[in-house]
Amino acid sequence: MDDRTVILKYDGGELELPIVEGTEGGGGIDIGNLRAKTSLVALDYGFANTAGTMSGVSFVDGEAGELRYRGYSIEELAEKSTFLEVAYLLFYGELPTEAALESYTQNVTRHTLLNEEMKRLFDAFPKSAHPMAILASATNAMATFYPDFHNPTDPHAVEQSALRLIAKLPTVAAFAYKKSMGQPYMYPRNDLDYVSNFLHMMFALPVEDHEVDPVVAKALDVLLILHADHGQNCSTSTVRLAGSSQANLFTSVAAGMSALWGPLHGGANQRVVEMLHQIDEDGRDFEKYIKKAKDPNDPFRLWGFGHRVYKNYDPRARILKSFAYQVIDRVGVDDPLLDIAIKLEEAALSDDYFVERRLYPNVDFYSGLMFRALGFPVRMFTPLFAIGRLPGWVAQWREMTEDPETKIGRPRQIFTGHPARKVER
Ligand code: ACO
Numbered sequence: 358m359d360d361r362t363v364i365l366k367y368d369g370g371e372l373e374l375p376i377v378e379g380t381e382g383g384g385g386i387d388i389g390n391l392r393a394k395t396s397l398v399a400l401d402y403g404f405a406n407t408a409g410t411m412s413g414v415s416f417v418d419g420e421a422g423e424l425r426y427r428g429y430s431i432e433e434l435a436e437k438s439t440f441l442e443v444a445y446l447l448f449y450g451e452l453p454t455e456a457a458l459e460s461y462t463q464n465v466t467r468h469t470l471l472n473e474e475m476k477r478l479f480d481a482f483p484k485s486a487h488p489m490a491i492l493a494s495a496t497n498a499m500a501t502f503y504p505d506f507h508n509p510t511d512p513h514a515v516e517q518s519a520l521r522l523i524a525k526l527p528t529v530a531a532f533a534y535k536k537s538m539g540q541p542y543m544y545p546r547n548d549l550d551y552v553s554n555f556l557h558m559m560f561a562l563p564v565e566d567h568e569v570d571p572v573v574a575k576a577l578d579v580l581l582i583l584h585a586d587h588g589q590n591c592s593t594s595t596v597r598l599a600g601s602s603q604a605n606l607f608t609s610v611a612a613g614m615s616a617l618w619g620p621l622h623g624g625a626n627q628r629v630v631e632m633l634h635q636i637d638e639d640g641r642d643f644e645k646y647i648k649k650a651k652d653p654n655d656p657f658r659l660w661g662f663g664h665r666v667y668k669n670y671d672p673r674a675r676i677l678k679s680f681a682y683q684v685i686d687r688v689g690v691d692d693p694l695l696d697i698a699i700k701l702e703e704a705a706l707s708d709d710y711f712v713e714r715r716l717y718p719n720v721d722f723y724s725g726l727m728f729r730a731l732g733f734p735v736r737m738f739t740p741l742f743a744i745g746r747l748p749g750w751v752a753q754w755r756e757m758t759e760d761p762e763t764k765i766g767r768p769r770q771i772f773t774g775h776p777a778r779k780v781e782r
Pocket of ligand 1: 622625650658659719720
């Protein structure tokens, strides 16, 4: 709390509201007393001006285009760290010592198997099932296998559940993919690192040897790091909201996955590649699509453009753009969609509509192209985002449950329906 206050004038008088400062990025007006003192509530569609919590997990500077996890820039982490180390950092708040990382990695590695009974769950879905639906269902189903680990106030149960989720989600995602392909499930391999093991479960077959390309594994590791946390975004807020009722970690994360699936959030990476395909097939007429995106009567959006917080280039997109050519070159794919993306970006960034609204490429604009270059089918893009975001979800959920200020999330409403009336009969 700092000494500054805000005076709110309303019909019945004045209310002095304290300002709460953060360590970076400005503060907020604490309106905790607003309704009690004035009978008024705050109306804020999309929570665009509302901080739902204090948080120390990640810092997003939308004006400068910066993102930091626990104080470390994503640029530095992408260069010097690994995804599992970042997962540790987000959960425990500090980078691990060598010994701590070794022990954490071993623990994750030893929890990658799914309970055999869970395999029947995959059989129940149609072959055409979107893997995000399977991911959320399987994550919820995991709660049924670990009923003794539901108590959010038991630190051991929370730590163990977080570990199980991080260990098992790649197995779930790979099984969902194998199911869609009609191929046998590949079991995890403890001799491989986290990302290589996932790639093996995805692309290997029992009938022949499969070598994981270390360039692909490194690129995917960086992609996962870049997705690991992002303040109070839609899916993270959903995880927190579900968890605020003291729902267990598995089911809270499953709720977040459902929120991530939407095309305005994590589903955008799939939409971007579909859009680029469409532009390619339609004679590469960028102007037509820019015009459609600007037309208020056309529901079409330029997927992968715009962000609630970034009013500058999304730093994740910047890293991915510079990385994209490098990776695409190394894996030897010649992707015409990358050239279309670059030209579309150039056209949009020189167009007044996008300039005035400060709409820049977001992480999804280039991540889909990278996932594609690494050999993933389009439907797996959002599950990859989910694997990347999982450490953020569990860290934020734990921060919420440990915060003594946490209350059940329960927004108010301003009622606009029919006033009281009688049934006339
Ligand atoms: N294409 C065309 N116009 C856009 C776009 C876009 N991609 N994004 C925003 N605009 C326009 C809006 O129509 C609005 O115009 P107006 O002022 O004339 O009404 C203005 O820019 C402001 O946009 P809002 O939708 O009000 O901004 P908001 O912060 O609510 O939405 C969002 C942010 C959802 C990300 C939006 O930019 C969007 O839909 N982008 C496309 C989907 C996407 O890429 N999502 C991924 C986000 S990143 C992530 O989740 C990891």
